[in-house]
Amino acid sequence: MNTEDRGGSYAISIRALSKTFGSEMAIRKLDLTVSWGDFLVIFGPNGAGKTTLIKILSTITSPTNGEVSIAGFDLKSDSSLIRRNIGVVSHQSQLYQDLSAIENLRFHGKMFSVPGLENRIMEVADIVGIKSILDHKTSVLSHGMQKRVSIARAILHDPPIMLLDEPETSLDQEALSVLKNAINQSERGQRTVLMVTHSLERGWALGDRIAILARGNIVYENNTASLDQSTVIEIYNDLVGRS
């Protein structure tokens, strides 16, 4: 699947998205687009709606209002097709603690109908650096290792789009570069990534576009190349402080 012949010009296109939980509006009329091949990092304080946004994009939570299209597919009608095209890493490992790493990967591979599964698992294990612990029970693995297995799981079906929910927590510098490596290594060319985080420094290092999410809305967007970190910190404190 070549990124060029995907229908629609954007990898992710969000228009007037709203999500209400009872009386609380977690996301309000959010508009956002992510082009193919972009690495967008969204910063925001806790409660801004970061996790909710990821949950909506990964089809777990349904929006209250608005239109979302991912990889050219509409969220409401083709969520199953969307799921084939996204890989999600969140702070919960989504691994069965009583199964070994490779058993977890095999299970997910079967769920995603990954062709040539055993070979693909070895490939991915190599990229992420977990070959030596594949047969270990997940519960005995360190947090960082489990995170790596999670990443392996997320790229197993080679999705063109990745959604990351604060992945840098519990990853050291080396593992962080493993993450970047894993995301970049793809036969289909540059993966599109949307990452949410509350850590400015870590996120800054990874992305080429940044946005700030506050109180359920995107309040600032720019390229990382045209700014320096301290300016962004100022802008961030300004915008977020105002709430």
Add this chain to the structure above:
Amino acid sequence: MNNVKTGKSSLFLLLLAGAMMLGTLYLIFMWVPTEKNLGISQRIFYIHVPVAWVGFLAFFFVLTGSIGYLFAVKSSNNQALMSAKSWDRFAYSAAEIGVLFMTLMLISGILWAKPVWGVWWTWDPRLSTSLILWLTYVAYLMLRAYSYNEDQSARYSAILGIAGFINVPIVYLSIVWWRTVHPQVLVGPAASGSLDPSMRMVLLAATATFTVLFIYLLVERMSLQKSEEQMEMIQGLGRTE
């Protein structure tokens, strides 16, 4: 505007129900002749049966509301999505009032059983099925109370509302068959059989009365729920400013 109109029609219903109730009570306690076998206690029949009928009607409404909700919530047009909320309110209100009427049915059944058969309870298929139905809808109300958010609460209870109702004929059938296996269990109230025309008329009057009462309660409850939701939304908007 909207609320004034509903206000007027509920007032009308309340007055109508009130008037009918007075009339019916007169018929039940003053007018209709005493049944020769069972005596005065038989008059509970004129409350027990209509209340049971309304209970079942209420649960049929829960079924309708649940189905309506599930279909509305899956569609993509906004009109349907708005109506989903109304279907949900309809189902919830009907369930609450249904449990109320079912409780009355069970209590009146128990009160009737004692003087007539000498025991508080018999495994009469209708009474037993009603008990199971009552338990199912109490579970429905618990599910509503224990859900984490409204979306969940509406979806989950819609599923239970449908499952519970479909279960009724199966439960009834299994109890009827079960009783033929255990004939030593006391027999329940005889089938209505041939009713004296005057008794039949009173029964119909009572049924109509309780149905009107039910509709009144349902309308009131639904509008109360709507107001509660609007209140919460306003409070929510206020909080996030």
Add this chain to the structure above:
Amino acid sequence: MVSFWHTILALVWKDVLLEIRTKDIMISILSFAILSLLILNFALKPSPKTASVIAPGILWVAFTFAGVLGLARTFALEKDQGNLVGLMLAPVSGEALYLGKMLANLMFMLIAELALLPIFAVLFNMSPFQPAFLLVVFVATVGFAAVGTLFSAIGVNTRSRDIMLPVLFLPLVVPVIISAVVASSIALDRGPWVDMVKWIQLMLVFDILAVVLSALAFDQVLRE
């Protein structure tokens, strides 16, 4: 179509692997069932004459309550480790997820019940290993698994999840319990097949309705 069944197989295998490692569900069901049998035995004090009358009822009480326990565990496991989300992220239909879980639950319950039967046979001097009785056990357990899987998924997502499943589940499976007890009674007494048939048919109707409706509804239960 083939991939539908492949997915279900993968789901069942995953649960089997987990069970082999932890033996969590089977131990819960077995220990609770044995305890129930013993306690009911002491509470009801069946004499050799009354034993054959009471025994089927006691057995099904044990199966029912132990079954509820087992059913609750299977989803608690998924929820606690964030795996429910993992399943939801897969491009797999709600029906497939339901059937995968239901078949795994069915298998575990049947194995636990079969393991329990020898104890039952000894305590009540019955011979349960006959085809008619085993058929009753199978058909009834399908009903339990069908309803239990759906409502366990619902229950696990609410507050007070330990009490939600029994409260939701028990009223709904009443017809299965009644049918199972009567049919078991006939089967254990080696009564005529003709008497048993209608109960088994009733349970089959229940089973089919339960499985089909639950499979269709499952997507609604999972998605937020």
